[in-house]
Amino acid sequence: MTQAAVLARRRERLPFSHDERRAWLFLAPVATTLLVVAVFPIVYSLYISFWSIKLTRPHRQPFVGLDNYAQLLADPEFWHAVGRTTSFTVMAVTAICVIGLAVALLLNETFPGRKALQALLLVPWAIPYVANGLMWKWIYDSSYGALNGLLFQLDFIDKYMVWLGDANKTLPLIANAFVWKEVPLAALLLLVTLKSIPADLYAAARVDGAGALQRFLHVTLPALRPGFMLVIIYETMTAIRHFDLFFILTEGGPGDASHVLSWRIYVETFRNLSFGTGAAMSYILAIVTFALAYGVIRALGRNVR
């Protein structure tokens, strides 16, 4: 038997081919890292959500099954937080879609200075959330904020306002800071989708007698569906779990006006040191996020090639 044939036979007995084993070898570092930093915490937090773990009471940590979940669902405070998260998310995602579309349509036209504008657009996206939060904290500041300065000089207000102290304005103002940072990504995703629409489609629509508005309705908007799908899913997931701005701008205040779910998870876990409840709440948030994403894909994904 030749050497090659011997090797071939030996290879047949092994579960993986030579190439596959080498692939696993190269994948091992990444796979291990993922297991440790992603899979393990996910599984472990599910595990601790079935226990009553309070660090203020380290020696008694009984198994409580679904009690953590049941208590949460029966807690009106939890539902208020869900309501605030929902209104924050709806406000933010709606604004991101509308403004993002407007910006994308603008950048899809050719005009002098378009390249510069496009580069400028990326600035908010490049700023970290914390820096963005600090910037808006400054803008909203009640004694030296830029917003007060602007509105005062334009005579819209006659005295400086404590913007974030007004329970009715807190969520919209935080959403505004969030939108400012997220619009570039949305605009970029929509712009890429716009650019992928074949020019022939517009030519065909013109020959068919469609005016500018009808071309927008019959060619542009339907083609933007996959882009919108991405934007809505991504921004919903980001908004629903968003924490940084609440932490920096209001710490849940004034009162409980910006007590959204992510903020409650933080307070429950790291201030009340109630890890079991925090984990349970996180899991509820994760499941809702997942369900929403699935719903959006189903709704918008119809008819998308």
Add this chain to the structure above:
Amino acid sequence: MASIRFDKVGKRYANGFVAIENLDLEIRDREFLVLLGPSGCGKSTTLNMIAGLEEVTSGKLCFGDQLVNDIPPDRRDVAMVFQSYALYPHKTVYENIAFGLRMRRTPQAEVDARVRSAAQKLAITHLLDRRPSQLSGGQRQRVALGRAMVRRPAVFLMDEPLSNLDAALRISMRAEIKQLHEEMQTTFVYVTHDQAEALTLADRIVVMNDGAIEQIGTPHDIYEKPATIFVASFLGAPPINTLDGEIGGASGRPVFRCGDVALALPPAIAAPTGSKATLGLRAEDVTLDPKAQDDVAIDGVVNSILPIGSDQFIGMKVAGREFFFRLAKDQACAIGDRVRLAALTNRLHVFDAASGRSLAGG
């Protein structure tokens, strides 16, 4: 009404590139006109100017007596079939076909009648509820035709409509398009780079090259009486054999000379003795004839044989150039044979070497 006139029309694109220069062309009412030429010669540009999709930057474009330079596509009564088909991906086949009618506020009953009759004609009735992504290339092609048909336009424009189809389908669609033209009784302007398509479909062919017209004529004229060396080389498969030489000959009978080749030319060739010329000899315009007269003879050694079923192509060196000839299969020869061919004198084409224009008089 549906005649189209180009009067010194030019097209300069925004980047300064001049795609069409000084185009003069009259497209007759109800004719099937084919714009033929290599890729990039300006066929689509010309078609898009008729459609109103590209602006005419100089000269006049008229439909009948009406100047249409500034008239937008939707008021030109033209329909267009695109190479990419350009079907609206999210609309059903039905809505794709109906779109042009809907944009023109046609009553629903009429829309429905026209869509269904077009679908029936094109045998796509069973596809009306599908979306373009669920169709084959040939089916999409039919939908694109249907979308143009229902409009009943005065001018039907097609930009390489068959070039994305496979060979067999392309040939059967040619026949259908020809039939469509007969039924619709409207002006067709059809763009292609495929000479076979042009020769089968056209009433008249416009051969274009580099933004200008080389020749306008019936398929017969274009093939048999090419006005330029470009036209002669662009049509025919394999391409016409060419040879650079000069006009000679005494006693009123012109002769083409190049090396040891000396061929008598048809008397109508109008060129002074000694002028440089290019000879064009189509593959099929010879016969195998050992006893051929010297002034029609082409001698050579067969160096390749390509059977093509009914006939065979033989290759041989003539005055240093590789020539291909088409012979009937029963005209037996083998590689290495020294053969004598007789050229058909009145099918020889001769062009001025400098301008490339045909020297055939009248």
